[in-house]
Amino acid sequence: MKIILTILNESNNEFFKLFKDKKQINDFLELNSFLFNKNNLIFVPKDFLNNSENILLVCSDNCETQSDWIHLGALVGNELKQKDYDVLIDDLTQNADIDSLIFGLMLSKYSFDNFKSYKKEQNKITFADKTDLQEIKNKVDAIFWTRDMVNYPALVKSPTFFKDSVERLTESSSIEVTTYDEAWLKENNFGGIVGVGKGSERKPIFMIGEYNKDAKIQISIIGKGVLFDSGGLSLKSPSGMETMKSDMAGAATAWGVIKLVADQKLDIGVKVYTPIVENMPSGKAIRPGDVLTLRNSKTIEVLNTDAEGRLIMADALAYASEAKPTVICDIATLTGSAYVALGMEIGAFFTNNVSISEKFFQSNNDSHEKFHELPLFQGYKKMINSDIADMQNTGGRFGGSITAALLLEEFVDNLDWFHLDIAGPGRSRENSLIYPKGGTAFGLISLFNFIKNFN
Numbered sequence: 318m319k320i321i322l323t324i325l326n327e328s329n330n331e332f333f334k335l336f337k338d339k340k341q342i343n344d345f346l347e348l349n350s351f352l353f354n355k356n357n358l359i360f361v362p363k364d365f366l367n368n369s370e371n372i373l374l375v376c377s378d379n380c381e382t383q384s385d386w387i388h389l390g391a392l393v394g395n396e397l398k399q400k401d402y403d404v405l406i407d408d409l410t411q412n413a414d415i416d417s418l419i420f421g422l423m424l425s426k427y428s429f430d431n432f433k434s435y436k437k438e439q440n441k442i443t444f445a446d447k448t449d450l451q452e453i454k455n456k457v458d459a460i461f462w463t464r465d466m467v468n469y470p471a472l473v474k475s476p477t478f479f480k481d482s483v484e485r486l487t488e489s490s491s492i493e494v495t496t497y498d499e500a501w502l503k504e505n506n507f508g509g510i511v512g513v514g515k516g517s518e519r520k521p522i523f524m525i526g527e528y529n530k531d532a533k534i535q536i537s538i539i540g541k542g543v544l545f546d547s548g549g550l551s552l553k554s555p556s557g558m559e560t561m562k563s564d565m566a567g568a569a570t571a572w573g574v575i576k577l578v579a580d581q582k583l584d585i586g587v588k589v590y591t592p593i594v595e596n597m598p599s600g601k602a603i604r605p606g607d608v609l610t611l612r613n614s615k616t617i618e619v620l621n622t623d624a625e626g627r628l629i630m631a632d633a634l635a636y637a638s639e640a641k642p643t644v645i646c647d648i649a650t651l652t653g654s655a656y657v658a659l660g661m662e663i664g665a666f667f668t669n670n671v672s673i674s675e676k677f678f679q680s681n682n683d684s685h686e687k688f689h690e691l692p693l694f695q696g697y698k699k700m701i702n703s704d705i706a707d708m709q710n711t712g713g714r715f716g717g718s719i720t721a722a723l724l725l726e727e728f729v730d731n732l733d734w735f736h737l738d739i740a741g742p743g744r745s746r747e748n749s750l751i752y753p754k755g756g757t758a759f760g761l762i763s764l765f766n767f768i769k770n771f772n
Contacts, residue, residue: 321368322404323407336366351374390417405445416453420456467744468563468755499514499521508611508632509609513543513594521594523590524593537644543561546595547561567743573761574589577765606619616706620711630728650738650743680769688763742757744756745757
């Protein structure tokens, strides 16, 4: 079905020129309780119109931010679910953010039904007047792949499955992928990754992806890849384990970012490091009180085996730092403290460099993804002091996201670094227009924007 998506606001004088009879359309809108308010929309049959196409009226009053337009687009996408549509966009306002609206519309099409016996066929939407959709499509493809990876159950999502999925994702790109096994990790002193992976029959791996290695600017991204987190011997409650297939959202997001950067052919180097493990209890698992020696020879006393993400991230950060990138960053569903502080829709941002903070937030000042900077307060380092090792892996309940970030800082070798804790927004607890329940790929667009605008 062809449809004209007409974006309007109440003050637009061109509106009534679309229709055969002003009184007739006013009566139709009144009968359907249509008001000229933001996010109101209504189908108008072609019988009312001067042209021969159906239109969808979309009111954009007070749409000011990119996030507003994305959510409006998702509303439109939700409305256009029953049939295939060829959409022509008519912007009566002359200042609509069409790209963000289309992005939101396309995001609304996500579903994960791989394990359902009945799979609903997706309708198709094409845009008759838009030829420059490739970046939007690339973004949506990266987001949907990342969400899929988070949503796969842990029974399926083994290290081998993750590796094969990444290789399929990158096979037609210019990204070089290298995978190291447990033997290599042991030989090269990755005590955190090996230690966390000890309890599982599925052995840990370490994956590295590299794009544009000859570029002047090099940005390294470390993504937490705990495919399932039982808590280890510091066992979680049954309800606490229900969603722990999503504890690898950081790793999936990191690969989504590098694929998007490569698809957009950005003139910047990106290198991804993802330690892939399961945190399981068994007779081989590490115990509270054990001491692990990490890649940079620093030692960590493990007081709580459920604070495992920082152990594998620390190893990866230390290894990535050896290449001396321009900027090093990490993304992880790391601490419950982050979403206690900021809720489920805002990610926590930490950095050791004010200028990096400015660049990150300037590149995302209008983004639909919201981060808030928390202090990397050095006075809290005493909370992770250990009596028998260089540090311990938990500083206790209070300031938990800060003490976790301070531990990670010990492994970046004084490089410019920032840390994204997406424990809250990395997984949606309920369905919304742009974030259906499950994996969100939150942070992917923010990292891409930072890289794209880095100078």
